[in-house]
Amino acid sequence: MSDPPVRVLRRSFLAGLGLAAGGFALGAFEGDAFADDRKIPQVDIKPSDPATAAKTAAKGAGLRPNVFVHIGADDVVTIVCARSEMGQGVRSSLPVLVADEMGADLVRVKVAQGDGDKAYGDQNTDGSHSVRGMFEDLRRVGAAARIMLVAAAAKRWKVAVASCTAHDGAVFHDATQRTLRFGELADEAGAQPTPKKEDIKLRPLSELKHLGTELPLLDGPDIVAGRAVFGADVKLQGMLTAVVARPPVVGGKVLRHDPAKALAVNGVKRVIVLPEAKRPFAFKPVGGVAVVADNTWAAMRGRAALDITWEPGDNATYDSRAYREGLLTAVKSPGKTARSLGDVDAALAGAKTRVEAVYYAPHLAHASMEPPVAIARVDGNGCEVWTSTQNPQAAKTEVAKALGLDESQVTIHVTLLGGGFGRKSKPDYVVEAALVSKEMGAPVRLQWTREDDIQHDYYHSVSAQRLVAGLDDAGKVVAWRHRIAFPTISSTFTDAKEPSENELQQGVLDTPLAVPNVRAEGCEAIAHTRIGWLRSVANVYHAFAIQSFVDELAHARGVDPLAMQREILGPARIWKPADLGVPKLPNYGQSLDEHPVDTARHHRVLDRVTELSKWSDRNTAGRSLGLAVHRSFLSYVAVVISVVKGKGEKIAVDEAWIVADAGTIVNLERVRSQLEGAVLFGLSHALYGEISMKDGATEQSNFRDYRLMRIAEAPRKVHVEVVKSEGPPGGIGEPGVPPVAPALANALFALTGQRVRDLPIVRSLSV
Amino acid sequence: MSIRLRVNGTEHTLDVDPEMPLLWAVRDVLGLTGTKYGCGQALCGACSIHIDGEVVRACVTPVRRADGKAVTTIEGLSADGSHPLQKAWLELSVPQCGFCQAGQIMTAAALLAKRPKPTEQEIDESMGGNICRCGTYIRIRAAIKKAAGVSEE
Ligand code: FES
Numbered sequence: 003m004s005d006p007p008v009r010v011l012r013r014s015f016l017a018g019l020g021l022a023a024g025g026f027a028l029g030a031f032e033g034d035a036f037a038d039d040r041k042i043p044q045v046d047i048k049p050s051d052p053a054t055a056a057k058t059a060a061k062g063a064g065l066r067p068n069v070f071v072h073i074g075a076d077d078v079v080t081i082v083c084a085r086s087e088m089g090q091g092v093r094s095s096l097p098v099l100v101a102d103e104m105g106a107d108l109v110r111v112k113v114a115q116g117d118g119d120k121a122y123g124d125q126n127t128d129g130s131h132s133v134r135g136m137f138e139d140l141r142r143v144g145a146a147a148r149i150m151l152v153a154a155a156a157k158r159w160k161v162a163v164a165s166c167t168a169h170d171g172a173v174f175h176d177a178t179q180r181t182l183r184f185g186e187l188a189d190e191a192g193a194q195p196t197p198k199k200e201d202i203k204l205r206p207l208s209e210l211k212h213l214g215t216e217l218p219l220l221d222g223p224d225i226v227a228g229r230a231v232f233g234a235d236v237k238l239q240g241m242l243t244a245v246v247a248r249p250p251v252v253g254g255k256v257l258r259h260d261p262a263k264a265l266a267v268n269g270v271k272r273v274i275v276l277p278e279a280k281r282p283f284a285f286k287p288v289g290g291v292a293v294v295a296d297n298t299w300a301a302m303r304g305r306a307a308l309d310i311t312w313e314p315g316d317n318a319t320y321d322s323r324a325y326r327e328g329l330l331t332a333v334k335s336p337g338k339t340a341r342s343l344g345d346v347d348a349a350l351a352g353a354k355t356r357v358e359a360v361y362y363a364p365h366l367a368h369a370s371m372e373p374p375v376a377i378a379r380v381d382g383n384g385c386e387v388w389t390s391t392q393n394p395q396a397a398k399t400e401v402a403k404a405l406g407l408d409e410s411q412v413t414i415h416v417t418l419l420g421g422g423f424g425r426k427s428k429p430d431y432v433v434e435a436a437l438v439s440k441e442m443g444a445p446v447r448l449q450w451t452r453e454d455d456i457q458h459d460y461y462h463s464v465s466a467q468r469l470v471a472g473l474d475d476a477g478k479v480v481a482w483r484h485r486i487a488f489p490t491i492s493s494t495f496t497d498a499k500e501p502s503e504n505e506l507q508q509g510v511l512d513t514p515l516a517v518p519n520v521r522a523e524g525c526e527a528i529a530h531t532r533i534g535w536l537r538s539v540a541n542v543y544h545a546f547a548i549q550s551f552v553d554e555l556a557h558a559r560g561v562d563p564l565a566m567q568r569e570i571l572g573p574a575r576i577w578k579p580a581d582l583g584v585p586k587l588p589n590y591g592q593s594l595d596e597h598p599v600d601t602a603r604h605h606r607v608l609d610r611v612t613e614l615s616k617w618s619d620r621n622t623a624g625r626s627l628g629l630a631v632h633r634s635f636l637s638y639v640a641v642v643i644s645v646v647k648g649k650g651e652k653i654a655v656d657e658a659w660i661v662a663d664a665g666t667i668v669n670l671e672r673v674r675s676q677l678e679g680a681v682l683f684g685l686s687h688a689l690y691g692e693i694s695m696k697d698g699a700t701e702q703s704n705f706r707d708y709r710l711m712r713i714a715e716a717p718r719k720v721h722v723e724v725v726k727s728e729g730p731p732g733g734i735g736e737p738g739v740p741p742v743a744p745a746l747a748n749a750l751f752a753l754t755g756q757r758v759r760d761l762p763i764v765r766s767l768s769v
Numbered sequence: 770m771s772i773r774l775r776v777n778g779t780e781h782t783l784d785v786d787p788e789m790p791l792l793w794a795v796r797d798v799l800g801l802t803g804t805k806y807g808c809g810q811a812l813c814g815a816c817s818i819h820i821d822g823e824v825v826r827a828c829v830t831p832v833r834r835a836d837g838k839a840v841t842t843i844e845g846l847s848a849d850g851s852h853p854l855q856k857a858w859l860e861l862s863v864p865q866c867g868f869c870q871a872g873q874i875m876t877a878a879a880l881l882a883k884r885p886k887p888t889e890q891e892i893d894e895s896m897g898g899n900i901c902r903c904g905t906y907i908r909i910r911a912a913i914k915k916a917a918g919v920s921e922e
Pocket residue numbers: 805806807808809810811812813814815816817826827828829
């Protein structure tokens with residue numbers, strides 16, 4: 003017999019969430035996992051204050067519960083969102099799953115943000131997996147609450163449970179036309195046994211009232227009124243502000259510094275040298291000198307007045323221009339085979355014609371609109387943090403390590419994120435705040451300036467790729483060789499020098515190619531800066547190369563690029579790893595049975611996007627369309643970009659179409675906004691995005707030289723269509739981005755006859 | 770030197786360095802955090818606020834420039850979020866992360882005060898200093914038009 007996957011919690015745990023008295027709460031436990039509910043022990047927590055309760059629970063069970071849902075006597079249903087909100091709409095989406103399973107009235111639903119805690123399962127909000135990862139778990143919590151509320155009502159009415167239904171925030175007994183609101187039942191429901199996993203029956207999807215609809219933006223009213231709380235907006239009594247001068251080169255250190263001029267600035271309190279960076283850099287701060295002041299401006303001025311001599315360290319030789327040449331040379335020689343089918347060498351040797359192309363994409367910075375920021379208060383009890391993080395559990399671990407505390411002494415409260423894009427999965431800035439607060443014995447807001455953000459990022463990797471295809475007499479592609487070189491993200495954590503399987507699965511290993519002879523090779527590249535994941539990660543450059551190359555093949559053959567896409571994909575079918583030429587596929591951590599590589603879905607999004615964009619009229623005077631399709635994060639997205647000749651020689655992107663098949667979706671409105679945003683995000687990088695390095699230091703420093711798309715450069719229209727599906731949910735935050743750059747490059751080729759293989763485009767065309 | 774200014778209708782006397790940017794005076798000294806820091810160099814518009822109805826980038830505007838003037842921040846744009854732009858913003862669910870949006874709305878409000886029925890080109894020109902990294906530009910244009918009662922062509 004298995005234990006219940008959810009537990010009734012006493013109110014003492016709810017203090018931090020600002021919940022009303024009365025009612026009951028369901029939670030889950032560290033190590034939980036609804037997946038293996040046998041691990042969850044029966045816990046009954048009696049003590050009244052949270053600290054003791056937590057300790058007792060920990061002693062009794064070795065586990066600490068956390069709240070997912072609370073039903074108050076006042077009818078308010080509070081649902082905890084344990085994922086970070088950074089614009090992708092998770093707070094406006096996930097809680098609805100719980101609410102709909104319960105039959106709650108959305109008007110009475112409040113959403114509380116969960117702190118960093120393993121009890122919530124994996125909280126790292128990246129990899130586009132919030133919905134796909136929690137779809138069933140959250141529904142199970144809601145269903146458990148519903149079952150308990152219905153049981154309480156049935157008991158009160160002395161009727162059969164099966165004769166009662168729950169919807170609109172109440173339990174109904176239709177036969178006798180009786181109704182009890184959730185609030186009226188909350189206390190009694192809490193006394194009901196929590197249902198066992200096998201007794202938790204989920205509603206059919208058709209009964210989830212709001213699933214797939216356009217839901218209002220939960221934080222919208224606060225955002226437009228300036229009330230929303232982001233990382234920098236928390237104010238603590240006696241809080242100081244710090245900014246840090248970091249070594250210009252990663253791995254560099256302070257040789258000498260003179261704090262005198264900084265200390266002379268009015269408002270500056272102290273100058274603190276931070277611990278030196280050690281390899282691997284991982285999530286640790288990079289060292290430098292912190293200036294602490296009583297306001298931000300004083301801290302910034304103090305930092306400007308610092309006199310520091312840096313020892314640059316061994317990354318000081320890093321030069322993007324030379325490195326580019328190195329990558330281009332690397333892809334001339336064979337790398338380590340990552341994917342292989344048939345005999346590419348023989349097929350290439352026997353081919354009638356060869357088509358070959360080399361693609362290059364530079365480093366990119368995340369540049370979330372809100373630069374990294376964290377507020378920390380370290381005192382005798384431990385450390386409490388408020389920050390905009392995608393990864394509160396990693397923040398907790400790193401802060402505990404840096405301060406020599408037990409993780410239980412560190413609390414991480416998550417604010418809204420002013421954008422994240424992967425940057426805020428790395429908590430180096432949170433550790434900085436904690437270190438400085440500890441030194442000062444006072445709460446500290448550690449603020450990154452925009453310059454800090456652009457110059458000390460975990461950069462999106464720079465890459466070179468060489469693609470060679472062999473065509474037979476009939477023009478059919480019989481051989482496909484793909485060589486890839488980029489410094490791997492793993493280099494930030496280990497001394498890895500080759501692309502990881504995780505990176506290669508993002509568009510190289512998993513791209514179906516109806517070609518008999520295929521080989522993909524990963525070449526060596528040593529990292530000289532911190533490499534990190536940026537929205538859509540390796541898919542971005544892989545899709546750029548592959549989808550540009552398919553278009554090049556079409557033009558080499560003189561056929562419609564859409565026809566070429568279909569030929570390369572082959573007939574609609576499920577692709578097994580063996581068909582792809584790989585022993586296995588990581589598949590974003592999901593099973594291939596549930597989420598196969600299915601070319602029917604590629605074809606479907608291609609059908610729709612070409613229909614909507616009137617692909618048959620793709621070249622008219624002064625206007626051309628470009629096409630691309632890509633599967634990533636288990637979703638399928640096709641994009642058409644329209645470019646026009648504008649005034650003078652300038653070319654503008656005037657319209658875009660994006661069609662996504664992401665399986666079952668929760669909140670259609672946020673899905674649409676993510677896809678719209680993805681188009682602009684992808685265009686911005688392709689057109690203008692570039693971080694370059696000289697003497698190991700980043701050359702760009704602010705939006706003056708790290709150019710982002712502005713409103714006049716945005717298309718006039720972006721048309722979004724989401725394929726209706728009841729399939730398992732895929733990702734949504736990232737999959738829209740990868741097809742954008744190649745669709746744009748393909749459109750530009752159609753318009754100008756110039757093939758852009760080097761990003762950003764602004765280097766070779768007037769855009 | 771003390772600076773006297775009226776912020777969202779309330780008089781304040783600030784005892785700060787007159788060179789301190791208005792952004793930090795508003796955020797750090799007055800505790801009004803709706804106005805955001807995005808670049809500190811007048812490049813992104815996240816800090817946009819009004820001095821006597823004119824939109825300025827508060828990150829590069831010394832607080833002394835507001836001496837004796839009326840400052841409006843996003844918190845003071847309307848008493849209850851009922852400014853036509855705020856309403857249009859919600860109707861079209863414009864924000865993604867939301868960080869740039871106070872600056873976007875304040876810039877748009879100054880535009881509409883001058884040009885109640887702006888053309889798309891006027892919108893693009895006025896909003897050109899406001900970056901949105903999440904890419905909400907399409908909806909920003911639509912929401913300004915909606916608030917202005919200008920139809921989408
Ligand atoms: S913060 Fe003022 S314009 Fe960017």
